[in-house]
Amino acid sequence: MTKRDPFKYFKTSPEIIRLAVMMYVRFPLSLRNVEDLLHERGIDICHETVRFWWHRFGPLFASEIRKRRIEGMRSSHWRWHLDEVFVKINGERHYLWRAVDHEGEVLESFVTKTRDKKAALKFLKKAMKKHGPAEVLVTDQLRSYGAALREIGAAARQETGRWLNNRGENSHQPFRRRERAMLRFRRMQSLQKFASVHASVYNHFNLERSLTSRAHFKKNRAVALAEWRRLCTA
DSSP: OOOOOOOTOSSOOOOHHHHHHHHHHHOOHHHHHHHHHHEEEEEEEEOHHHHHHHHHHHHHHHHHHHHHHHOGGGGGGEEEEEEEEEETTTTTEEEEEEETTTOOEEEEEEESOOOSHHHHHHHHHHHHHOOOOOOOEOOOHHHHHHHHHTTTGGGGGGGEOOTTTTTHHHHTTTHHHHHHHTBSOOOOHHHHHHHHHHHHHHHHOOOGGGGSOOOHHHHHHHOOOOOOOTTOOO
């Protein structure tokens, strides 16, 4: 069975579509910023076209990235960092839950209206269904985590401490920078969609440049870009 070409009915080349989606999701740019940057490259499109491309192809690219990365993430079962941050949608407070492994890989992003036991339990079940159980779960002092972990029989694997969860808390920073450029969200579904896509794209291009040599970083960056350009190819 041949794979369906998602670019079949689009006049614009797949290379330009991938570039526009990458610029919008990966960097803290507005739709009009992306339009201007593409115009400097001789690509004349409207910012609404960028919006349409992101909604159409962003989840497709993210899904393919996740499929490729989950296969090689056996070590993610070792130690997870769980944290939540509030996000306002039309003036109402919502919560973005995030699970990050010990290497900084964003495993799961989940949006809820509350941060009680029910929300924490739903988040944990979703993450564990996709990635399997973790050996250690590092959280903050939020009681919802303890109650949810006791219900699923994983309370003994929970760790809390003053600085233990810095990795989980710092994992929100790239999303926060991106959120400010978007001037917030208007719907819960939009937040969930963007958080999931942003996490996958961030994982793909997160090269930890401060931990490697310049030559090694350049090699990894070239590989990541080459893989991005092959997404959703026949």
